Amino acid sequence: xxxxxxxxxxxxxxxxxxxSNDDDDAPSLDGTTWECKFMDEGSxxxxxxxxxxxxxxxxxxxxxxxxxxTETGTYTYNPPKIFITIQNETVEGTVDGNKLILIGVxxxxxxxxxx
Numbered sequence: 001x002x003x004x005x006x007x008x009x010x011x012x013x014x015x016x017x018x019x020s021n022d023d024d025d026a027p028s029l030d031g032t033t034w035e036c037k038f039m040d041e042g043s044x045x046x047x048x049x050x051x052x053x054x055x056x057x058x059x060x061x062x063x064x065x066x067x068x069x070t071e072t073g074t075y076t077y078n079p080p081k082i083f084i085t086i087q088n089e090t091v092e093g094t095v096d097g098n099k100l101i102l103i104g105v106x107x108x109x110x111x112x113x114x115x
Contacts, residue, residue: 034112
């Protein structure tokens with residue numbers, strides 16, 4: 001009887017460890033910021049995405065304009081694909097390491113770099 005009890009005491013920690021939650025390792029964009037800068041007709045344009053657990057904030061800045069345009073939306077991330085919806089418009093893209101690649105109007109590719 002002591003032998004069985006001793007064996008159970010040795011085995012039980014391994015059983016409980018192997019049943020840990022694997023969902024903690026799921027990829028997430030929560031807390032990340034991505035930035036894309038480019039020139040457009042002589043103006044510096046800066047676009048930024050800031051991700052939280054279930055929301056995304058998009059900021060558009062252009063030199064020569066004092067106001068920033070900021071919109072909030074939602075996103076779905078199923079690596080490597082991402083779908084971002086802001087004002088009922090959905091854009092599809094992929095995440096590749098520190099790059100977020102989105103396809104915009106007229107199939108223009110925008111590459112955002114993780115900050």
